[in-house]
Amino acid sequence: MTNVKHRQTYYGVMNLYNQEFMVTPYERGNGESTVAFLKYLQAQHPNQKLILLWDRARYHCGHEVQAYLNTLNHGLEEKDWKVTCLLFAPNAPEQNPVEDIWLQGKTFCEDIFMKIKPFSR
Secondary structure, three states: OOOOOOOOEEEEEEOOOOOOEEEEEEOOOOHHHHHHHHHHHHHHOOOOOEEEEEOOOHHHHOHHHHHHHHHHOOOOOHHHOOEEEEEOOOOOHHHOHHHHHHHHHHHHHHHHHHHHHHHOO
C-alpha cells in the first residue's frame, strides 16, 4: 500500500468591496499559471481596472508576470493601468486577508477528515 501525497495549487482572490472570494485550481504555482489567473480575473471583470494586493511569491513577481503586465499596460499612464499589482511587505501574512481564508478552509478540511477517518476502513 502506498500513500501518495498529491500537490494541490489554488489561486484565490477576495474582492474587498463585496467580500466575494474566488478560487481557481491550477497545475502548479508558477508564472504561466499566474498570467492565466490574471487573464481569468480580467474575463470575470471586463472593462474594469484591477488592483491586486499580493504576497511576494516568486511567481507573482517573476519575469512572465512582469512581461504580461508591461504588454497589457503599455503606453498607459499608471493611473490608467488595466491591472496594477501591489506587494505586501516581506514575510507579512498578517496583512493578507486571503491567508485567513486559506487557514479556515484547511481547518475545516482537517476537521471533516478526522470525523470521517474511522469510517474509511
